[in-house]
Amino acid sequence: MMIREVPQNFKLTYSQEDIAYRVYKMAGQMRHWVKDAQVNDGQQVLAICILRGGVFFFADLLKQIPYTVEPSFCRAMSYSSESNTQSEEFRLVVEPAEMKGRHVLLVDDICDSGKTLKHLHAYALENGAKMVKTAVLIHRNHAASVYTPDYIGFEYTGTEWFAGYGMEDKNHNSNFPEVYTIPCQ
Numbered sequence: 001m002m003i004r005e006v007p008q009n010f011k012l013t014y015s016q017e018d019i020a021y022r023v024y025k026m027a028g029q030m031r032h033w034v035k036d037a038q039v040n041d042g043q044q045v046l047a048i049c050i051l052r053g054g055v056f057f058f059a060d061l062l063k064q065i066p067y068t069v070e071p072s073f074c075r076a077m078s079y080s081s082e083s084n085t086q087s088e089e090f091r092l093v094v095e096p097a098e099m100k101g102r103h104v105l106l107v108d109d110i111c112d113s114g115k116t117l118k119h120l121h122a123y124a125l126e127n128g129a130k131m132v133k134t135a136v137l138i139h140r141n142h143a144a145s146v147y148t149p150d151y152i153g154f155e156y157t158g159t160e161w162f163a164g165y166g167m168e169d170k171n172h173n174s175n176f177p178e179v180y181t182i183p184c185q
């Protein structure tokens with residue numbers, strides 16, 4: 001196995017095993033909804049990966065859902081890669097399959113301020129989605145958050161920055177398979 005160089009200030013917070021267990025549990029929580037969409041409405045859930053950060057969680061989650069789900073993708077950007085801070089400007093590039101009349105599942109790595117999911121949830125409804133649900137691996141639970149996802153892997157109350165499993169530290173190390181926290185600078 002290749003040895004990974006982990007920066008000294010990174011603290012291991014969720015191991016690969018922790019993540020795999022929570023992803024499996026979340027797939028179990030949503031499976032009735034996914035099945036009902038198919039049986040009662042005759043349609044697959046449209047699962048939309050919020051790129052870039054959601055990519056690892058999205059792939060792992062969909063593989064654990066025991067019914068057919070249609071994958072789609074969109075891009076949302078609000079954090080600066082230079083400074084790990086959120087800008088006022090919210091850039092959204094969406095080219096998902098038709099949302100009209102669909103059961104839509106938005107999938108992201110983290111819900112932090114909640115602005116990304118709030119925007120996308122509203123966007124999906126504006127575009128005719130019949131029902132919108134949201135899933136994240138991590139929900140930062142703080143008073144100023146403007147959104148609470150339906151399915152949450154881990155609740156976190158601290159202010160440390162996350163890196164790994166899709167989450168980037170100044171544009172680095174998002175490909176680490178574990179989740180690390182970095183003390184606030």
Ligand SMILES: O=P(O)(O)OC[C@H]1O[C@H](OP(=O)(O)OP(=O)(O)O)[C@H](O)[C@@H]1O
Pocket residue numbers: 050051052053054076077078079080086108109110111112113114115116117168
């Ligand atoms: O709840 P919020 O405060 O809105 O933050 C969550 C969003 O921030 C990150 O994306 P980012 O904008 O950094 O883009 P990226 O996924 O391409 O890194 C992350 O992947 C979420 O999409």
